[in-house]
Amino acid sequence: MKNVLLLGMLLLFSGCLKNQWEERLENGDVDFDSQTETTPTNTSGSPVSKSTYTPAVVDGKTIDGKALFKVNCTSCHSASTKRTTGPGLQGVLSRIPGGDWKYNWVRNSTKLIESGDAYANKIFNDYNKSIMTPFPALSNAEIDEILRYADGGQ
Ligand code: HEC
Numbered sequence: 001m002k003n004v005l006l007l008g009m010l011l012l013f014s015g016c017l018k019n020q021w022e023e024r025l026e027n028g029d030v031d032f033d034s035q036t037e038t039t040p041t042n043t044s045g046s047p048v049s050k051s052t053y054t055p056a057v058v059d060g061k062t063i064d065g066k067a068l069f070k071v072n073c074t075s076c077h078s079a080s081t082k083r084t085t086g087p088g089l090q091g092v093l094s095r096i097p098g099g100d101w102k103y104n105w106v107r108n109s110t111k112l113i114e115s116g117d118a119y120a121n122k123i124f125n126d127y128n129k130s131i132m133t134p135f136p137a138l139s140n141a142e143i144d145e146i147l148r149y150a151d152g153g154q
Contacts, residue, residue, distance in 0.1 A: 065145030090153035
């Protein structure tokens with residue numbers, strides 16, 4: 001009896017594993033074609049991809065945009081064009097306003113929206129008024145690197 005129960009649990013467990021895998025396949029999280037994709041370029045036209053992204057060294061300090069992106073942003077953003085909670089961030093640098101916009105947005109998007117900024121209000125409405133977590137502690141250089149990494153896609 002005990003063995004039957006154990007076997008049942010094992011089967012259930014392996015069933016779950018299979019479903020997760022299938023889900024990932026359906027969601028396109030597993031990309032078998034990545035090697036044939038064209039290399040994305042950033043706004044300055046230089047190619048940045050998974051294999052070529054190297055962390056920047058600013059004032060002797062290494063800033064790893066990929067690692068920072070993984071820790072802070074992947075819960076809501078992909079570094080591809082795939083929409084999750086928020087927009088996929090591949091190519092993001094060519095659609096957002098220039099100047100300090102990216103720093104103001106990432107540090108406190110609500111403040112930027114409330115200031116009446118047109119693009120901030122547009123994306124806020126496009127994403128059903130989901131509120132992005134503010135990241136007041138990220139420096140300009142860190143935000144630059146996170147977006148340089150994500151913009152290049154992976
Ligand atoms: C809790 C979810 C969440 C997290 C975490 C998050 N974001 Fe967002 N982000 C959003 C949503 C949702 C939007 C779309 C606009 C809105 O609803 O405010 C957005 C929009 C953006 C945009 C504008 C994208 C475009 O297409 O114009 C940028 C840039 C951005 N986020 C960067 C980041 C970065 C960098 C991080 C990590 C440091 C991050 N986000 C973490 C939810 C999140």
